[in-house]
Amino acid sequence: MYALVDGNNFYVSCERVFRPSLNGRPVIVLSNNDGCAIARSNEAKALGIKMGAPWFKIRHMEQEAGLVALSANFTLYGDMSDRMMSLAAGLGPSQEIYSIDESFIGLQGVRGDLVSRAFKVRARIHQWTGIPTCIGIAPTKTLAKLANHIAKTAERKPGSYPQMLAQVCNLATLPAQDLDDVLQATAVSEVWGVGPRIAKQLQDGGIRTVLDLTRMDTATIRRGWSVTLEKTVRELQGQSCIELDDAPGPKQQIACTRSFGKPMHELGPLVEAVSEFAGRAAEKLRKQNCLASELLVFMHTSPYRPGAQCSRSVVVPLRRPTDDTLALAQAAADGMRYMYVPGFRFIKAGVILVELQPASVQQWELDLEPLAHEDAATATTPRDRSRLMTAMDAINCRYGKGTVHSAATGKQGPKREWGMKQERRTPQYTTRLEDVPVVRA
DNA sequence: TCTGGGGTCCTAGGACCC
DNA sequence: TCTGGGGTCCTAGGACCC
Numbered sequence: 133m134y135a136l137v138d139g140n141n142f143y144v145s146c147e148r149v150f151r152p153s154l155n156g157r158p159v160i161v162l163s164n165n166d167g168c169a170i171a172r173s174n175e176a177k178a179l180g181i182k183m184g185a186p187w188f189k190i191r192h193m194e195q196e197a198g199l200v201a202l203s204a205n206f207t208l209y210g211d212m213s214d215r216m217m218s219l220a221a222g223l224g225p226s227q228e229i230y231s232i233d234e235s236f237i238g239l240q241g242v243r244g245d246l247v248s249r250a251f252k253v254r255a256r257i258h259q260w261t262g263i264p265t266c267i268g269i270a271p272t273k274t275l276a277k278l279a280n281h282i283a284k285t286a287e288r289k290p291g292s293y294p295q296m297l298a299q300v301c302n303l304a305t306l307p308a309q310d311l312d313d314v315l316q317a318t319a320v321s322e323v324w325g326v327g328p329r330i331a332k333q334l335q336d337g338g339i340r341t342v343l344d345l346t347r348m349d350t351a352t353i354r355r356g357w358s359v360t361l362e363k364t365v366r367e368l369q370g371q372s373c374i375e376l377d378d379a380p381g382p383k384q385q386i387a388c389t390r391s392f393g394k395p396m397h398e399l400g401p402l403v404e405a406v407s408e409f410a411g412r413a414a415e416k417l418r419k420q421n422c423l424a425s426e427l428l429v430f431m432h433t434s435p436y437r438p439g440a441q442c443s444r445s446v447v448v449p450l451r452r453p454t455d456d457t458l459a460l461a462q463a464a465a466d467g468m469r470y471m472y473v474p475g476f477r478f479i480k481a482g483v484i485l486v487e488l489q490p491a492s493v494q495q496w497e498l499d500l501e502p503l504a505h506e507d508a509a510t511a512t513t514p515r516d517r518s519r520l521m522t523a524m525d526a527i528n529c530r531y532g533k534g535t536v537h538s539a540a541t542g543k544q545g546p547k548r549e550w551g552m553k554q555e556r557r558t559p560q561y562t563t564r565l566e567d568v569p570v571v572r573a
Numbered sequence: 574t575c576t577g578g579g580g581t582c583c584t585a586g587g588a589c590c591c
Numbered sequence: 592t593c594t595g596g597g598g599t600c601c602t603a604g605g606a607c608c609c
Contacts, residue, residue: 163595170591170595188593204595231591327589358601360589387597394592436594482596553593 133239133269133304134376135250136276137220137257139213140264140284142233143171146212147202149262150561150569159200162187165391165552166203174288203554211562212261219257220265223250226378236273238376250300269302273374274367277324278342279303282314293317315343315368325364330357342368382420382488388412389482393553395434396478402431403465404542405550409483410464411538414457415528417485418521423453425487427460429467434479442476452497453489456517457524460485461538 139145143161148154158175162168169176169185179197181190193199213232221227226238239246250267257265266287268279279301287298295310303311320342321331337356339345346368354362363373388409396402406429417424430445448467454460464483512520527536542548559567 165593165595167594184594186594191593234591325589329588358588360601383598385598389596391595434594480595484597552595 133242133246133271134273134276135223135237135239135246136230136268136273136280137216137223137235137237137253137265138267138280138284139216139233140266140287141171141173142213142263143204143209144173144176145263146209147205147558148173149212150558154200157200158193158197159202160190161202161204162556163204164554165393166201166555167391169201170204177288201556203557205558205560207560207563208558212263215261216257216263216265219260220253222256223253223267226376228376228378228380236276236376238378239269246304247297247300247302250302254299265299267300269300269304271304271370272367272372273376274324274364275303275370278318278322278368281322282318312343315346316341318342320345323364323368325360330361333357382422382490383416384488385484385486386413386416386420386424386488387482387484388416389430389480389484390550390552391480392478392550394549396481396550397474397476399469399472399474401542401549402472402478402481403468404540404548405481406431406464406468406483407461407538408541409481410460411457411541413483413485414455414460414521415525417488418455418525421491422488423455423491424460424485425450425453425489426485427463427467428484428486429464429471429481430484431468431471431478431481433476437477437479440476442473442478444471444473446471447486453487453495455491456521458517458538461540465540 144154144159147159147161154173156175157173158179158181159173160169160176160181161171163170166187168187169181169183169190172181172183176199179193179199181193187201190199194201209232216233217227217229217235220235220237224237224239224242226240228236230236242249246269250269254265254267257263266280266283268276268281268283270276270279282293282296282303283299283301286293286296286301290298293314295306295314303314306314318341320326320334320339321328323342323345326334326345334340334345339348345365348365350362350365353365366373390405390409392405396405410427427448427450428445429448430443432443433441435441446467448463450459450463468481524536528534561567561569
């Protein structure tokens with residue numbers, strides 16, 4: 133048995149905790165660069181604002197409907213997420229943190245009434261963090277996701293599922309006929325694992341509701357689609373195929389990519405940008421104790437703008453697997469210089485570290501050449517460099533991101549040419565001393 | 574006229590998730 | 592003027608092996 137605990141409109145809810153005046157109003161949180169809506173309050177959804185809607189297209193609602201748009205404050209959301217997750221963990225013996233706002237809880241061995249237990253955990257999360265949640269309970273993860281969707285919909289649109297409570301939904305104890313009715317009332321596109329593409333194909337084949345999909349023959353699904361969708365159908369039928377992953381392994385790739393605040397056409401700032409991205413990625417790499425053997429750099433023009441497009445990428449093999457910021461920044465800069473072509477307005481670039489391996493596994497090699505040139509140039513040994521990285525991470529952790537950084541990344545702060553647009557950022561209420569709210573008596 | 578069988582590995586692309 | 596970022600998994604097809 134599984135539960136899925138999910139924060140409602142999570143980013144918006146995080147903002148509302150510290151600005152209660154936003155309650156009851158249509159609020160959205162914008163993606164990086166204030167590009168598009170990535171979280172919407174119920175009131176914003178009611179205005180018809182779609183997930184991913186470009187800000188410039190809905191901006192008029194600011195005046196017309198009192199819409200409030202905020203720049204994403206991921207530092208805040210990450211911290212609020214940690215608090216929410218630690219409380220959600222109280223629901224059962226195991227937990228998989230599936231995304232910033234969702235976790236699956238394994239309920240094996242939990243006694244008593246699961247629904248009342250879920251309501252208690254939900255109330256505690258709300259009281260202690262201010263975040264409203266919904267909880268779905270079912271025999272498989274896919275059904276738990278569905279149950280969560282039903283709990284949310286029942287809350288947001290009262291009467292949509294007359295059989296069900298709002299906020300907490302347990303599909304496991306539902307009488308068979310009621311379960312069929314609920315599955316019949318839910319579109320197949322709501323199923324976890326069915327994206328827009330497959331939803332269209334299913335609908336074209338007359339499979340419109342979750343009940344239709346649940347009743348499909350698994351062999352037919354496998355032949356017509358894939359083993360992935362077959363698992364989804366089996367999960368809907370109550371056969372657990374997707375295990376709880378409560379100890380995810382290290383990531384297989386680490387990316388840092390950004391759209392620019394304005395298009396870039398010169399090489400200089402592009403080199404600075406990817407050097408910076410490489411450094412950020414290297415930090416994440418060290419956090420999971422891995423080395424990268426290859427680095428991929430890419431850049432492209434805006435697909436939304438008319439005219440000639442340019443999209444380039446290059447894989448830079450590394451002489452030795454490394455987690456060194458300076459070596460990775462150098463590789464990223466080399467890659468950028470190699471692939472750069474003048475005459476285009478580049479809107480986005482990024483660095484992806486691939487072929488990762490544990491730092492504990494060391495490939496020995498014959499001593500056929502002196503130290504790599506980057507080491508020789510700075511007259512440091514690999515061990516010095518490793519200590520330097522540890523020191524950098526410690527300083528940046530204590531005094532804030534970017535306190536020390538590679539000089540290749542150019543000047544820091546909002547003045548940088550390629551920096552992103554964030555005109556509506558809220559304070560870092562929980563992670564910056566100066567930003568902590570003050571209560572006055 | 575007629576050209577095997579069985580396997581692995583890699584890559585690109587497509588689909589999905591939040 | 593203005594359209595996010597970071598992941599995972601699967602599959603098909605090609606290269607290559609004996």
